[in-house]
Every structure is written in structure tokens, then in C-alpha cells.
Amino acid sequence: MKEQLEAILQAATEAIRSSAAAPDLEALRVKYLGKKGELTAILKQMGRLTAEQRPAMGKMANEVRAALETALEEQAAALSEKALEARLSLETVDVTIPGKPVETGHQHPMYIALDEFKEIFINMGFEVMDGPEVELSEYNFTKLNTPDDHPAREWSDTFYLDKDSKTLLRTQTSPMQIRAMEKYGVPIRMISPGRVYRKDEVDATHSPMFHQIEGLVVDKGVTMADLKGTLNAVLQEIYGSGTKTRFRPHHFPFTEPSCEVDVQCHKCGGKGCPTCKGEGWIEALGAGMVHPKVLSGCGIDPDVYSGYAFGFGLERMAMARYKISDLRLIFENDIRFLEQF
Amino acid sequence: MKLSRKWLREFVDLSDVGDREFSDAMTLSGSKVEATEILNESLKNVVVGRVLSMERHPDSDHMWVCQTDVGQAKPVQIVTGAWNVHKGDFVPVALHKALLPGGKTIERGELRGVMSDGMYCSLKELGLTVEHDYPEAVINPAAILDDYHPLDPAKRSIPVGIKPGQKLSEEIAVGEILEISTLPDTSENPFRYAIKLNPGIPLDWGHTTITIGTAFSNLHVGDMVAYHLPRMWQYDRIGHHSSEILCSPDEFSPDDFRTELVPGMKIYGPVIVAKVSALEKYAYGCWRTTLNVGGAEMEMDESRLHNLHVGDFVAWDTERHEICTLSDLHAQQKEFPHCIPDGIWILSGEHNPGADIATLIGADDHVVEFEITPNRPDCLSVIGLAREAAATFHKPLIHHKPEIKGSGGNIAELLDIEIEDGSLCPRYTARLVKNVKIRPSPEWMRERLRNSGVRPINNIVDITNYVMLEYGQPMHAFDFACVDGGKIVVRTAREGETIRTLDGTTRALTPDMLCICDAEKPVCVAGVMGGANSEIIGDTAMVLFESANFNGASVRRTAVALNMRTEASSRYEKGLDPMNTFRAVQRACELVEQLGAGEVVEGLLDVIAADRPPVTLTLEPQKINRLLGTEISSDEMRGILTSLEFKLDGNNVHVPSWRGDVEHYSDLAEEVARFHGYNEIPDTLSSGLNARRGFTREQKAERLLGALCRSCGYSEIITYSFISPAAYDKIRLPDDSPLRKSLKILNPLGEDRSIMRTTILPSMLEILTRNWNYRNKSVKLYELGRTYFPRGDGLADEPKTLCLGAYGADMDFFALKGAVEAILNGLRVPEVSYTAQSENPSYHPGRCADVYAGNRYLGVLGQIHPKVAETYGIDGELYTAELSLDALLDCAGAEPVYQPLPRFPSVPRDLALVCDKALPVAELRDVIRQSGTELLKAVSLFDIYTGPGIPADKKSVAFNLTFRSDERSLTAAEVEEAVTKILDALRESLNAVLR
Numbered sequence A: 001m002k003e004q005l006e007a008i009l010q011a012a013t014e015a016i017r018s019s020a021a022a023p024d025l026e027a028l029r030v031k032y033l034g035k036k037g038e039l040t041a042i043l044k045q046m047g048r049l050t051a052e053q054r055p056a057m058g059k060m061a062n063e064v065r066a067a068l069e070t071a072l073e074e075q076a077a078a079l080s081e082k083a084l085e086a087r088l089s090l091e092t093v094d095v096t097i098p099g100k101p102v103e104t105g106h107q108h109p110m111y112i113a114l115d116e117f118k119e120i121f122i123n124m125g126f127e128v129m130d131g132p133e134v135e136l137s138e139y140n141f142t143k144l145n146t147p148d149d150h151p152a153r154e155w156s157d158t159f160y161l162d163k164d165s166k167t168l169l170r171t172q173t174s175p176m177q178i179r180a181m182e183k184y185g186v187p188i189r190m191i192s193p194g195r196v197y198r199k200d201e202v203d204a205t206h207s208p209m210f211h212q213i214e215g216l217v218v219d220k221g222v223t224m225a226d227l228k229g230t231l232n233a234v235l236q237e238i239y240g241s242g243t244k245t246r247f248r249p250h251h252f253p254f255t256e257p258s259c260e261v262d263v264q265c266h267k268c269g270g271k272g273c274p275t276c277k278g279e280g281w282i283e284a285l286g287a288g289m290v291h292p293k294v295l296s297g298c299g300i301d302p303d304v305y306s307g308y309a310f311g312f313g314l315e316r317m318a319m320a321r322y323k324i325s326d327l328r329l330i331f332e333n334d335i336r337f338l339e340q341f
Numbered sequence B: 001m002k003l004s005r006k007w008l009r010e011f012v013d014l015s016d017v018g019d020r021e022f023s024d025a026m027t028l029s030g031s032k033v034e035a036t037e038i039l040n041e042s043l044k045n046v047v048v049g050r051v052l053s054m055e056r057h058p059d060s061d062h063m064w065v066c067q068t069d070v071g072q073a074k075p076v077q078i079v080t081g082a083w084n085v086h087k088g089d090f091v092p093v094a095l096h097k098a099l100l101p102g103g104k105t106i107e108r109g110e111l112r113g114v115m116s117d118g119m120y121c122s123l124k125e126l127g128l129t130v131e132h133d134y135p136e137a138v139i140n141p142a143a144i145l146d147d148y149h150p151l152d153p154a155k156r157s158i159p160v161g162i163k164p165g166q167k168l169s170e171e172i173a174v175g176e177i178l179e180i181s182t183l184p185d186t187s188e189n190p191f192r193y194a195i196k197l198n199p200g201i202p203l204d205w206g207h208t209t210i211t212i213g214t215a216f217s218n219l220h221v222g223d224m225v226a227y228h229l230p231r232m233w234q235y236d237r238i239g240h241h242s243s244e245i246l247c248s249p250d251e252f253s254p255d256d257f258r259t260e261l262v263p264g265m266k267i268y269g270p271v272i273v274a275k276v277s278a279l280e281k282y283a284y285g286c287w288r289t290t291l292n293v294g295g296a297e298m299e300m301d302e303s304r305l306h307n308l309h310v311g312d313f314v315a316w317d318t319e320r321h322e323i324c325t326l327s328d329l330h331a332q333q334k335e336f337p338h339c340i341p342d343g344i345w346i347l348s349g350e351h352n353p354g355a356d357i358a359t360l361i362g363a364d365d366h367v368v369e370f371e372i373t374p375n376r377p378d379c380l381s382v383i384g385l386a387r388e389a390a391a392t393f394h395k396p397l398i399h400h401k402p403e404i405k406g407s408g409g410n411i412a413e414l415l416d417i418e419i420e421d422g423s424l425c426p427r428y429t430a431r432l433v434k435n436v437k438i439r440p441s442p443e444w445m446r447e448r449l450r451n452s453g454v455r456p457i458n459n460i461v462d463i464t465n466y467v468m469l470e471y472g473q474p475m476h477a478f479d480f481a482c483v484d485g486g487k488i489v490v491r492t493a494r495e496g497e498t499i500r501t502l503d504g505t506t507r508a509l510t511p512d513m514l515c516i517c518d519a520e521k522p523v524c525v526a527g528v529m530g531g532a533n534s535e536i537i538g539d540t541a542m543v544l545f546e547s548a549n550f551n552g553a554s555v556r557r558t559a560v561a562l563n564m565r566t567e568a569s570s571r572y573e574k575g576l577d578p579m580n581t582f583r584a585v586q587r588a589c590e591l592v593e594q595l596g597a598g599e600v601v602e603g604l605l606d607v608i609a610a611d612r613p614p615v616t617l618t619l620e621p622q623k624i625n626r627l628l629g630t631e632i633s634s635d636e637m638r639g640i641l642t643s644l645e646f647k648l649d650g651n652n653v654h655v656p657s658w659r660g661d662v663e664h665y666s667d668l669a670e671e672v673a674r675f676h677g678y679n680e681i682p683d684t685l686s687s688g689l690n691a692r693r694g695f696t697r698e699q700k701a702e703r704l705l706g707a708l709c710r711s712c713g714y715s716e717i718i719t720y721s722f723i724s725p726a727a728y729d730k731i732r733l734p735d736d737s738p739l740r741k742s743l744k745i746l747n748p749l750g751e752d753r754s755i756m757r758t759t760i761l762p763s764m765l766e767i768l769t770r771n772w773n774y775r776n777k778s779v780k781l782y783e784l785g786r787t788y789f790p791r792g793d794g795l796a797d798e799p800k801t802l803c804l805g806a807y808g809a810d811m812d813f814f815a816l817k818g819a820v821e822a823i824l825n826g827l828r829v830p831e832v833s834y835t836a837q838s839e840n841p842s843y844h845p846g847r848c849a850d851v852y853a854g855n856r857y858l859g860v861l862g863q864i865h866p867k868v869a870e871t872y873g874i875d876g877e878l879y880t881a882e883l884s885l886d887a888l889l890d891c892a893g894a895e896p897v898y899q900p901l902p903r904f905p906s907v908p909r910d911l912a913l914v915c916d917k918a919l920p921v922a923e924l925r926d927v928i929r930q931s932g933t934e935l936l937k938a939v940s941l942f943d944i945y946t947g948p949g950i951p952a953d954k955k956s957v958a959f960n961l962t963f964r965s966d967e968r969s970l971t972a973a974e975v976e977e978a979v980t981k982i983l984d985a986l987r988e989s990l991n992a993v994l995r
Helices: A002-018 A022-033 A038-048 A053-091 A109-123 A175-184 A224-239 A292-297 A314-322 A328-332 B019-028 B232-238 B382-393 B443-451 B459-471 B552-561 B567-572 B580-595 B621-628 B634-643 B665-676 B697-711 B726-730 B761-773 B813-826 B866-871 B885-891 B921-931 B972-990
Strands: A134-136 A167-169 A188-197 A209-220 A245-252 A255-264 A281-290 A305-313 B002-004 B032-038 B044-056 B064-069 B076-080 B090-100 B104-106 B109-111 B114-116 B118-120 B167-169 B172-182 B193-198 B210-214 B224-228 B266-268 B271-283 B286-292 B297-299 B313-317 B366-371 B416-419 B427-434 B476-479 B487-492 B498-500 B506-508 B514-517 B522-525 B543-549 B605-608 B616-618 B647-649 B652-654 B779-786 B800-807 B832-836 B843-853 B856-864 B879-884 B907-916 B936-945 B954-963
Touching (some): A002 A053, A109 A209, A109 A224, A175 A188, A175 A209, A209 A224, A209 A281, A224 A281, A224 A305, A281 A314, A292 A305, A314 A328, B019 B032, B019 B382, B076 B118, B382 B634, B427 B580, B459 B567, B459 B580, B487 B543, B498 B522, B514 B552, B634 B647, B697 B779, B697 B800, B726 B761, B726 B866, B761 B800, B761 B879, B800 B885, B813 B879, B921 B936, B954 B972
Antiparallel strands (some): A209 A305, B002 B366, B044 B090, B172 B193, B193 B210, B271 B313, B427 B543, B487 B514, B616 B652, B647 B652
16 A cells, blocks of 8 residues: 555656646546545555554555645646746737827917916916907007107007007007006006017018017015016026026116116027127016006006016017027917927 | 217227127117127228239230239239229229128139239229219220120121221201101002201202101101201112101210200211320329321310220210210110229229228228117217217217308398297207308218218218217208298198109198298208208209207108108107207308318307207105115216216206106116116015915916816917908808907908907918818817907907817817817816707808807807818818807816715616617717616716618617615616616607617
8 A cells, every 4th residue: 555655646746747737737636636536545445454554554645645735736836837927928019119199289389488487477476467459559558658659659560440549459468567557556466478469570580469478566665676686586487597687778668767688698608699699698578667657647656656567578488498490480380380399 | 870989989088998898888878789890890901002004914805914012022913804994093902812891702813814813893892882982983984996796796886997087977967847748658658757857057969958758757847856967879869758867766865965956956976986096194083085086196185984095996976076985876785895884993092002991991990780769869879879988988078069160141141940830840940051062072971971871972961961970960951042032931731732852752741741941832841851842962052051850749740641761750750859959050060161062151040939948857866776776875876967967956957958858756767777787786576475366266277278178189379369351251150140240450461360350260270271281180279269359448358269170080070079078077067068050150060069068158069161171272171169268167167075985886787779860869868867766877878880780760879877876785676677767768758769
């Protein structure tokens, strides 16, 4: 019996080790360990053994069973590992094949720039206001201290909607200064972006419709130093920290003192190059202290309150930022252009 | 404004200030420099040369080889093709490696085998002109017969092998028509008329009249005509009828008939060949010429023909005693290709060979171009900018007081001035100059004008321009002989009056236009342009200088109305200093004396019709510092104002007359800030918080909407707000559509941008079309744009519309609808429904839906009607959606409230239903929803089928239903019961049955 057990152990172990698939393994388990299996058959002969022989043989039979069970488990694990490997190898993909497209749209570059701009000002405690594009010349010009005979009022420069030149397409976002002061009084701290219109034929740098961003701050004790500090902070955010700026005197009917603000040319660092037309500086915006006549026209006492206003050209900013060379691209809306942003 | 730094030097010494420092500092003090032009940068290595000798080029019929002294040890050899050069002339020589204006460089090189070490230059090659810069350098060419190139070699006008004395053409004389008779119209007879002519001179054969046949039909008895003096053989050959005797108009130039015509007068004498045997230059551009006229030598007194050389053959008019020019011979330029009114610039006077030409023509100047803001017309002048520069660089301003000697007479006896309306002409100042000699102004003045961008004309006109540039005061000079009645009346035009202005245009004047008139008529449009009737011309003997102050708005309106913006009008319209008229007219008269252009009549008429009171402000340093945020001392402020010629007495600031822009303390603050330095003002941030800050709910929703569109694959566009009225037809709006009531731009850039859109659809279609035409395959776009609806008060309601537009292989109605659903979901718009819309004329009647949230109309979506697509030239499917932003914002759902996740399993059931083909799926879904108990949690469509197994008028629609209870696990029976109820309802209400 001992020999029988040893023979079974040896034969079974070999068979298990050499089995190649899970079903073969199951068949071997049945063959040796099943109810009618070879080991079971031997165990059934235990009755014929002597009492002295029985414990030793029993122990041995159990050891053989355990060994076979272990062998079966190990072989099963090995086979399953092998099968997995085969599957994984079969499932291997070419990772250089492009992914399945997920189409997303693109924001217009001008409005990317505008959104960023709004966020800068929102973070500085400003509010964003919206106003009419069809405007009264009263607001677009008169209340902004623009004389009746100012050339900007001419029909060759401004689009009019009535014969008496009373309603027009606003030529600037500055009328929003008046609307904001009239509606909310003081204090005020706002920006107002929007479309403006001037009678310019379309070319690489002109468009009859373009965008401006107006800004207005009015309160007690607002100074030109505040104007400088605020605009410098904003320009650092837009053009990068360390950007050099210069404020130089200019003229607008509705501010006094007035200034234009230049940013040092990013291309030549101020030496002068074609981008900045040799000047070393690129004009960024116009600004100034709100003219006392404008304040009093809105019912605000210029001896008590003061304020500053500024105006950015959005196209210019977006074009500089993305190096867009031709303004027409902005309004052409070619998808190949839009997809770049 | 172009400023010559050489000119500026007369008023402020900035010799130690370089160009960059000058432009930076001036820009920062408020006079923005646009560019600095160094004039001689474009003109290098061009020097004065003296022509030492000239030889004809051995291998050319038109070039000369010239040895030239250019101030170097040895002469240089220059080959030139110009014929106006002579030995002894001073000429500009572009040496090897010279640079000429326009970027042209000159290199040493061979010309037909002969080395040329450079080039002689014409005025044009130096960037100059004869007319405006060097009028004395005009070149008149003679017709040199050696240069004759016949147009047709078979028909030579000048025979080969000419000799001195040979006759070239016959005489032409004036005749008077005595009789005209019409001839019989026969085919042999080429003439329609026979005329009897009085030849005015006895003819060879004794006749006192001749009869000539002619085809000219414009002749009348008494007309004077030109005729070739007939010879007997002509008469003999064709009897009384000849075609070649009368001259046709193309045989003459206007110069031929300056005097009164008398029969027999010779127009041309016989022209013969002559040969130049000697030449002697006796003054600049003037020659004494000796001619061989066939044996005899004859000396001409004076010739101003510049291309002759000894040995040249010329045509000699024996009657007029002149060498013929091309026009004398009625020759075309190409017949004498080298006899051209062009050539080398011969310098007048004596020069040192080797001297720099750039310096000679005044190009050793630096010209600074300023952008002057309209509030500072005083800075449109050398003196105005000098004042700013003096204050900027802390240098003294050098004042100049014009001084006039005067030459007797009394202006008051000659001229009277009357101003009708002082508000239009506050001041009119005038002086008279007699014995005027019109000629070119001196070189220094022409240089300054040229460097300032003004073309020199003649001394009087140049003086007015010079004073305008120097003082900023426009001036006008009248020919006083043309001022009728010795009277100047400044008045508005009368109805029906016209004036021919200096540019030659006759202009109708209206009663709101201010004019300068004499006793009778307008002679000048005030502040805009003078009249041709009083123009300064060569024989002007007495000049009236006007230096006036006009109302800026009036000048501007007139200039605009006449479409005639001039240098003067653009200055006047900014509002000029009335005190300047006196200084300017004095300066002009000083220059007249300095230039020897005439004699200044004693006295000056100065009419002040309206006084402008001087402005006085109070200096309040604290107030200025409070506005600027600075701590500038009172002394510094006073120093700045004083340097700008403001007068201070105590705290009173007297504003100078030329500073009309200063009227308030904030203006003084700007003056202080400009010269203290804007960039010296500290940077501070305003403190305090704004009660209204951050984005509003609407602004946030708009930002979300954009993000939703982009997440659906749509890209943002920006389109013009104005469209063409034809766009409404293109999208098939009915004639009575309220959308056609648009705001019209009365002065649009063009019809196609003339109305404010009431619908955003045409804008989107235009952009889709553009992309389609660019062959972009798949395009999805969105715009959140305004539309404009006229309102009673003249303004507009400007609601925004979200417009989606798309085309491409992946687009169909449901792709578009999916995007709309995603956007509405993103905004949590509740109760969204879509109803078929077959009436919208812009959309495909079977592929269009109106979108509602509950009862609120949100907009429309669908495929663009093929007819509309066709009007845009597109034969594919375009999809668009238009949703009202206001409606979307109104319907956007509230913040979500958390719903507990299901605790019990759900039971899915699929129902395949057969129903009428035309039945909208939404109706099936609605019935399922309504008939489902509270256990039915979700219904979703997953298949629609027609085809085999389904009757032709039916379709199969499959839904996936989800049942669940929040209290317990459902039993099969419960689900079955619910399904049965649904099926019953479907069968009863829609006749839909389980497949």
C-alpha cells in the first residue's frame, strides 16, 4: 500500500505538472482525489490494514492528498497566470494611435483677453457694467465736455441714426461714465467693456466696429497717484510683472489732467524696433482725472469728489498678446483661426 | 507738425541736446514726438564737382566723358548722358558708394567700356524738384538735329545729310476769309468748300486774292486762318483747289498767337539748318551762341537753351531769329529722344569742389515730427514748440521782435477794413507792400519750408507760409490790384455768390460761409482758401497781407461744407490766439524787406471787432497737490508756470493769450504735472470697498453659457452689429415682419452695413458661408450677440441672442438638438419642450422646432431652409439655433437641492411599441410618463424602427423604462401591473400596441 501511495503521488504529481489547461487539471483532480478516484480507492483499502499499520498509512495517505491538492492549486495558479499573460499580450494596443476625439469649442481670443481683464478688475473691487450701443450724442459727447463743433462729432467720423445728430452709435465706451454716475452716484468703481463704432473703412488696423473697456473711479480724495497705482498694477497683470510703463501728457475733453500710458516694447526692450515703430514704447491706453465739468454735469460736486477714468482698446490688447497681425482676422471668424486659441 | 531743429535754434539753444534726449523729454512733457528724420541720412557722399573737360563718348551717340574736380588730388572721370552739362559747370557728383534719397546707391562702373567713377545728379535724384526747390535750374532743350530719329524712316521730316543754310520749312502767314462757296458733291472732288482768301501780302505772281479748296467745315467769312505761302507749282498742279495750303490746328502751339492777327502777318519764317560754331556762358543758364547759317557766321544775343554744344546742328527760324525747340518744330519727344527738359542740376554761383551737397541744400538738418493734440494749436509753430522746449530743458526762450523800416505812403489812404460780425472775425490785421518783385525766395527760406514739409512757390507766398510755421498764424496775401474799391469787407456770403478758389474750382457759397470780400465780390473764403481772382502771380505789383483771427467753428463748418480742408482751416478750427495777428503781419513785412521782395507801406490796419477778456486763475497749491496725490512745492509750481510765460502776481495766474485751453485749476494742475513729470507722481492704490462688486447673476450666467457652448464643441465668433437690408430678404423674412423695422444708419460705410440687426441669424449665416467658402469641413460656432430694436425715445432695446450655427458630416437636426439640450440642462432650465415649427420661413419646414420652457418661448432650432442656404450660395445643410438670452436667464433653474440616492434596486423594462408613423415620439413618452405610477422613475427612447415586420404606415418605437420604489424592493407583479397600466393607456389614447 505504501508503494501504491508513492506510485500515485509520483504519477499524479507528474500529470498535474504537465497539464496545460484548467479542464485537464480538473480531470486529474477527479482522477486522483474524486470520490471514485485512485487515492480514494486506496483509502477504501485501509480497512484491510492492521491497527499498527493504519496510523502510519493514514498519515501517509493524508500527506499524499495534501501534496496533490497543493500541486493542483499551484498548477492552477500557474496556468491562470499564463492564461492572463496570453490575454494581456493579445490585448496589447498601439498607444501611438490617436485617442478618440472629444470635440470642444474655443473662446474667441478677444473675449479670452476680455475675461481675464474683467477678472483683474473684479479682484480689485470693481464692478462690471453694461450699457447701450445706440446712444444719445448728449451722452457720447456733450456730457463728456466735448464741444458742439468738435471734429469727432462729424458725420464723416460718427454713425448717426437721425438727421438732427441726436442719436448715434457710440464712438467710445466713455458715455458709460455718465450713465454710471447718473444711475449710482458716488462712490463708484466700475469698468464697462463693449462695442464702439467709428466710420473707418476696414483694413489691417481699422474696423468700423471695435471694442473698448472703460473704467471709472469716483470718490472723496481720489488722486492721480491712485490712477497711476491702479493702472500700473493692472498693466503688470496683463503684460507680466516687471513691465515698464510711462505716463505722458495727452488731451481728452473729459479728463484733466489727461495722459496716455505706454508699455515698454516687449520685443526690443525699449531700444526701438519695427514693432514699436522705433519708439521703444507701445501705447496701451488713455486716462486722466475726470474733468470737473463732467462731474458737476452729473450732479457731483468737484470740490468734494474727484475721480479718474481710463479706456483700453481691446483689439489692440488681444492682437499684441497673441501676435495677431491683421485686425480683419478678428472679425473674419475663420474656424482655423478660432481653433488656435 | 514737422519742426526743423535748425529753425528751432533761433528761439532756444539746445545744441547740447541729442535727438533721443530731445524726443523723450518733449514727449514726456506733452509734445509727443512721432519720429525724428535726419535728412542727410539718405544723402551721403554726394559732393560738388567742377566739370574740367568734356569729350564725346567713343562708343555712344549721346554720352559724354567728363573729367571732374571733386576736391581730391586727381580729377575723377564721370560718364553722363545729360546734354545740359558744360565745361566749367558746378554739378552734384555722387561718388563711388554714394547714397541717394530712396535708398539708391551709386557704384563705380563701366558705361560702354568707359569707366565712370560715379554719377552727376539731377534735382530729382537728390529728392528735389525744379518747380518748388530750384526754379532757376529749369532746363530748356533746343531741338538738336543730330538727335533726329524719324518716327517712320520712309517719311523723314529732316533729310539726311543736312548742311548749314539748307531750308527746312516754308513760311506760314495769316489770311482773312473773304468768301465761302459750297462745291458740287462729286466723287472726284475731295473738297466741300471753296474759300477766297485775302493773303495780306502780294503773292509772287501778282494776285491779291487766292482761292483754295478745303474740307474744313468750321470756317466763316471774316475768320483769320493760317496758310502756307503757296508757290506757283502748287497752284499749277491743282488749279484753284489745294488741300495743303490751309493749316490745321495741330500745326500750332498756343504761343504762336499772342498778338492781334493781321492778314499777311508771318507766323513762321522759313526755317534753315545752322551749326553751332561757338558758345559762351555769360550768366547762370544764359548763353551767347554763334551759328554758321551757311557760309555766314552770326552771333545770337542771348539763348536760354541748355543742351547745345559746339558742332551741334540746329533749326534756325529766320523770321524770329531763334533756335527752334521741339514745339517750334511741332516735333514729338520721341523724334528727339535726348533733347529733354531734364538733366543734371547745374549749381548757380561759385562753389568749392568737394563740398557736401547735403549741407548745400540744407539737408544737414534734423526734422522732428510731433503729434500735437487739438487743444494746443499754439504748438503748431516753431515758437510754440520752442516755448515748450525751453520749459522742458530749463533754457531761456529767445524772443524776436520784428522790425520794419517802412517805405513811405500810408495804408489808411489806400485801404479800408470793415467787419460785419465780430463773433465770426474777432480781429483783422493787414499791411500793404508796394513795388513787389515776385521771384523765388532765397535758398535758406526754401530749405526751411522744404524741411518743414511745405513746398516753396514764390517769395510772397513763401513768406506767408514761413510766418505760419514760425508763429502759428495763417496768413493770406492778396494781389491788391484785384481788390476793388480799396476795401476789405469781412462778411458772410450772399445767396448765390460763387468764388473760384486757388485750386481752380468754382465753389457755390452759402450765407453761413464767412468770406473776405472787396467792395463787390468775395476774394477769399475766410480761413480756408484764397480766390483765384486775387492770386499772387508774376506781375503782382502790390500785395495786401492779411493776418486775421476767425471763429474756429465757422471756419471748420465752411471747410467741411466745401470739402476743402486746408492747412489754414485745420489751424483756425482749433481756435487761435487773437493777439498773434499783429506779431505775424509784422514778421511778414520784416521778411519782405529782408528778402527785397517789395516796399512796405507805412501804417497797419488792425480792426478788433470782439475782445476776448484775459483769463485769470487762482493758484492753490494744496488743491493741485490733492488732485495729483503729490507734495509739489508752491515755488516749483510758480517756476513751471513762469517758464511757460504765465504771469503771476501773488496767487493770481494770468493765462497767456495763446493758451485758450487753460480755464480751470485742473488745467493748471496739468501744467504743473507735465513739467514736474507724470512719472514722478507716486503710485498708490485707492482704498475702500465697493458695495457693488463681483459678477452679477446675469454676468455669471453668460459666462456659464459660453462655457457650455464650448463644451458642446462650438467656438465663439464676433460679428458686426450692422447688416445689409438685403439680409432680411435672404433669410426670407415676410414683408410685414416686425423684424424688418430696423434702426437705419444715415451715413453708413455702405449699403451692406447700413442697418442695425434685429436678428442675429444673417450674421451667423454669413460667417458659416465664409467658412464654407474657405472649404473648412466641419464648423460649429456660437455668438452671444446683441440685436437692436428701435424704441420710442430714439434709442434701442438691445437684447442678446445666443446663436449656434454648424455644418459638417457630423451634423444633423439631432446633433444640434443635443447641443441645445446640453446647454439648457447646464442652465437647469426646467420643463423644456420642443414643438415642430413648419411656418418659420428661414428654416426647413420639416426640421425646425420651437423651444419652450413651460409656456415661455426660448427660441428656435433647426436646419436652414434650402432656399435660404441657396441665397448664401451653399448647397449643403446648415443648422442654427437662436435662443433669447433674456428668456434663458429668466428660466434658468435654481440651485439644485440634494436628492437621496436610491436604497432599493430598480427594475428595467423595455417596451417596443408599434404606432402610426406620424405620431411624435414625445406624445408616446408623455403618455408613458402620465400613465406610469410613482414607481416609474425614468423613460428613455432607445430605438425607432421601420421596415420588414412592421406595416408600412407604422413604426416601432422602443423605450427603456425604469421602475423603482423608495420604500421596498419591487416584486415582479408590481412591475407587471404598472406596465399593463401604461400599455392600456398607450393603446387607448394613441393606438400604440406592444410589438
